[in-house]
Amino acid sequence: MPAEYEKFRNLSPFELKDLLIQLASGRAQHTMLDAGRGNPNFLATTPRQGFFQLGLFATAESELSFSYMAEGVGGLPRRDGIEERFNAFVAAHKDEPGVAFLRRALSYVRDQLGLSADGFLQEVVAGILGCDYPTPPRMLKYAEKIVRHYLIREMAGGAMPEATTDLFALEGGTAAISYIFASLRENGLIKPGDKAAIGMPVFTPYVEIPELRDYQLQEVAINAAPECGWQYPDSELDKLLDPAVKVFLVVNPSNPPSVKINDAGLARIAEIVKTKRPDLIIVTDDVYGTFADNFRSLYSICPHNTVLVYSFSKYFGSTGWRLGVVATHVQNVLDRALAALPEDEKQALDKRYASLTPDVRGLKFIDRLVADSRSVALNHTAGLSTPQQVQMTLFSLFALMDGRDAYKAALKNLLHRRELALYRDLGVSAPDDAGSTHYYTLIDMAKVATQLYGTRFARWLITRVDYETILFRIAEETGVVLLPGIGFAVRRPSARASLANLNEYQYASIGTALRRMADEYYARYKQEKGAEAPEASVAPSPKPKGADPING
Template sequence: MTSSSEYEKFNTLSPFELKDQLIRLASGRAQRAMLDAGRGNPNFLATLPRQGFFQLGLFATAESELSFSYMAEGIGGFPRRDGIEARFNAFVADHKAEPGVAFLRRALSYVRDQLGLSAEGFLQEMTAGILGCDYPTPPRMLKYSEQVVRHYLLREMAGGTMPDATTDLFALEGGTAAISYIFASLRENGLIHPGDKAAIGMPVFTPYVEIPELRDYQLQEVPVYAAPEAGWQYPDSELDKLLDPAVKVFLVVNPSNPPSVKMNDAGLARIAEIVKTKRPDLIIVTDDVYGTFADDFRSLYSVCPQNTVLVYSFSKYFGSTGWRLGVVATHTQNVLDRALAALPEAEKQVLDKRYASLTPDVRGLKFIDRLVADSRSVALNHTAGLSTPQQVQMVLFALFALMDGRDAYKAALKNLLHRREIALYRDLGVPAPNDAGSTHYYTLIDLANVATQLYGTRFARWLMTRVDYQTILFRIAEETGVVLLPGIGFAARRPSARASLANLNEYQYAAIGAALRRMADDYYDRYKREKTTDTTGKNTP
């Protein structure tokens, strides 16, 4: 067994880099299966909108062949708008038994009959988009794609309480790209400066702690801690840190990662009150990727729309991490644009020069459009934008969810995740957490609480004082093949381990629980031996 001192060299690594070392240890024995609950890549995915995507590709290819059809070398042209709906209906009739075709027929009906959009205009955009035969135009997001995805986003994030026309979207390469672009544009436009304070809701996805500290930004971090004893909600005493005018940005993941709990109505109301009465200048950046797993979810964007930049990724809910699909949403009247208008004249002149190639009216250029330009170093703005096939798949995912009137897909996923959590804790021998508003996508295993529930407070105190809890994770990986990530890497203040409940099957989570129980039993045996012999000193795992 590897010694504790050999593990210590990994203590400064990000959990996602540390994971590779844990995987190496966990897979070190050929006769044992490795159970990697470290990364949150789901092992489930939405199949119907993918079937629709591939069937649409066949239709689009046939549309392309209508041009240059006299040539035998396999050359096609751009799809034609005139008559495209009739040709699509004929395609559907001829291929109605093929998987995904009925979904496409229903999708077109929803777009035309429920959203009131032009069927021919939508079909032409989707057909050309899936062929990838033209640059994304507009670069921020394709016209019909934005309208469909916006409708989906506001239904899921705001319960359909906001008019669609109040929101602008920028389609980009997932949530990670969104955060990177947002911070870069805030810096380039003088809305944050080195030394400014950035409040961060914690525990949190590790890179969100690391990014503000980078030399690029040099922000002072202000942790806003969720309280485990309060079901991972933010106490007023923590949210009141936002009252400090030196805090320029509040970055939060909602529902949280790793606690996986949505912000409750009281927390939303408290932040909205702070913004309305004391901090109308506060910029909020909320990553709501897990919102679609929560019951009756409401984003901060729904209560502080003018102060909030909403980030959403399709990756987890639709099982599409490899597609890199995300959007940034801003209100058409927002604090960012007001802050740009209030910049000193000298800074405005610098920005006039930066964006001069885009428009003669730089000062009228909205932050979200600057975001698009900055994502391609401004000079390459004309080739900015998410690839059009990616936007088409995004639209089909959105339509799939919009047409699911009974939320059957959502209910199935939530049930799947919850069963996995129950299996893990059942075989560990303690009750599963019962936090209100939990998505069950991750679980944060509180080591002290588990030790207390299994063998009492004295044993828990012994374990926490005799054993480096981070070292336990290495021992777990090496001896049982189970990969968990340290809670401290996500800014959790209590000794804990994060397990993703999305990427293994139910029996495997039961096996993880059983392996952790065996490890706990082993430590308890050591504890009893130490008490019996009345020896002292630090135990080494």
């Protein structure tokens, strides 16, 4: 890497992104195209319309109290008669956006989930007003039931009894991982020197967190194989047989390969847990699961050993809302491990959580997680804000009521078209890994170079050019921002492009810019080689979907 870029080598790709954006924005002759961070440029409008209409109804409900005051003072909503007043509101505003959705949502809650209409309405009305502390702190009563129904359908195909799952609503997936690792440490379930297995490639912070002084864990890489469609070979999964591995952290579908663990991989992990490692703690981040066909979470395969993390951020386009949940089975390895701690450690934990309950030893891990999120002493003010929980509930109802999965199909088609446009204008076939979500794509530089101009050129490119330098050149000369694959523990020279945050024609422009730079390097290669005949002078036409994939 040239000297001017060397100082940035150790930056997280998400910090490097800001530098690349500065370079990409610095030239007037091109438009900056940021395909770095995966913030989607699409979002679900219907449940948002419902949210704002519900806010108007809730404000009117509040005004039923203190209505004699002219100063804009409202009171707490009343349950008595709330369904009748809601129906009157719906009838009066039936043609306004979001109102029909609210009417259908109440019917679904009452008629399909069997929940109290009055109770649900009082919870969401008070919740959207934000007029009381989250109660229970872990999650609102009806919100938990509805979100749990959504999660079990999306993560387990509806094949698990819902009553066996506990949820904790919190501020997105990043908060979930932070809280989980902190509680594992505070409760003695991980200790410095323990091993943490991490499915690679992976979202960069998941590599960085275990190394922090807070945890000092030894990382064990469980490497997915690009030649196997980014699945984990048995030889890699067998690393989990080591009893020193206390926790297995995995993103499924993966980031950045965007491929779900296939049935064989799920079965192998389940077999390891059942026969050799019943003590293994699995933490799975399944934020991209809703983009995959027939998705199955590890939580549905190994429910007693798995902590499920799910964020609403990508699928509903709600990164700014910070909406996520942690799910654990009511009978789980974490609670068993707490019961098996040495007596001196139990006594220390008795003191830590003494302000919460006289029966600390009966306190479940997920409830300790809630308390630890507020340093225990502030447990009474724990919990995700109630307006956030209402929006989360409406997102869940929107998906549950979409019987034809029309919203899901539209997003999947949108992402796939963007990917095809990028690779079409780059001049190579698009990846087609089984189980791909197409949310990200890894542009494998060696494979792209081989498809364009042959193996000798690819070998020359990889040995002569630092691929991170190429990313700086791409940003500065074309305005395109990509992130280095090595920052996500990808072991091949590659670049990650998010397919979620630009429009189709812009991905075509990215493909054109990358092809132009590849042509420049090829011209340099021919000049250096002189009379040596190249293998190819022009790339073949892109193959249709289903052709040989680029596993990058």
